[in-house]
Amino acid sequence: MRITTTRFGRIDVDGSDIITFHSGLPGLEGCREWALLADSSNDALGWLQCTTRGDVALAVVSPRRFVPDYSVRIPRSELTPLAIDDLREAQVVVVVGRTGKKLTLNLKAPIVINLEARTGRQVVASGDLPLQFVLCSEQPPLKKSA
Amino acid sequence: MLVLSRQRDESIMIGDNIVITIVDIRGDKVRLGINAPSEIPVHRQEVYEAIQRENLRASRLAPSDTQGIGRLANRGTSNGQPTPPASRGIEPR
Numbered sequence: 001m002r003i004t005t006t007r008f009g010r011i012d013v014d015g016s017d018i019i020t021f022h023s024g025l026p027g028l029e030g031c032r033e034w035a036l037l038a039d040s041s042n043d044a045l046g047w048l049q050c051t052t053r054g055d056v057a058l059a060v061v062s063p064r065r066f067v068p069d070y071s072v073r074i075p076r077s078e079l080t081p082l083a084i085d086d087l088r089e090a091q092v093v094v095v096v097g098r099t100g101k102k103l104t105l106n107l108k109a110p111i112v113i114n115l116e117a118r119t120g121r122q123v124v125a126s127g128d129l130p131l132q133f134v135l136c137s138e139q140p141p142l143k144k145s146a
Numbered sequence: 147m148l149v150l151s152r153q154r155d156e157s158i159m160i161g162d163n164i165v166i167t168i169v170d171i172r173g174d175k176v177r178l179g180i181n182a183p184s185e186i187p188v189h190r191q192e193v194y195e196a197i198q199r200e201n202l203r204a205s206r207l208a209p210s211d212t213q214g215i216g217r218l219a220n221r222g223t224s225n226g227q228p229t230p231p232a233s234r235g236i237e238p239r
Contacts, residue, residue, distance in 0.1 A: 027198030065219045080184040097204040135218045
């Protein structure tokens with residue numbers, strides 16, 4: 001499949017790179033099919049590119065690489081639609097945002113991907129986690145949930 | 147808006163597969179139990195709306211904004227796993 005994107009120009013994606021989000025994502029409910037792409041200029045970064053809207057893409061990272069003490073608890077009911085019993089079977093990524101000049105990570109709503117089934121879902125993690133965790137070179141310890 | 151009065155342990159059915167039960171009432175706080183099929187997402191409204199706003203904001207991020215994110219990674223704690231496991235590389239414009 002060839003898709004035309006605003007960020008990466010025209011790209012060819014294999015069916016095996018496409019992940020289906022059956023419920024879309026909050027705010028982007030119409031975007032159900034996304035291609036998971038590696039950023040060739042940055043090995044810490046990936047992009048979820050919507051296959052139907054070339055202007056919609058989300059930068060994603062593995063949270064543990066940036067926030068080593070991030071331990072995510074997700075209600076089981078959030079995982080059953082993905083046919084995942086245990087988070088260890090899944091790939092968990094978080095969305096990169098920006099506030100002012102600082103990059104942020106959405107630790108409250110990670111994206112869980114069942115790589116085998118190629119399905120994904122943005123879930124709401126339990127506990128008091130920030131939607132905009134500011135990344136800086138000196139990481140403060142992650143606030144523990146109450 | 148439909149308004150119904152319920153007491154503790156009473157329920158409301160929405161359609162034939164969603165049941166909302168009043169579990170507890172204390173002062174101005176009501177605890178609800180929700181039984182719904184797993185494909186129906188259930189969220190606290192203000193949390194869901196905040197996630198919507200954050201996703202929309204994040205979806206406007208440009209590749210140039212993410213330059214230097216690698217320097218912010220804790221390489222010492224990385225277990226060598228590529229992030230994320232995408233097979234296809236792309237070059238930002």
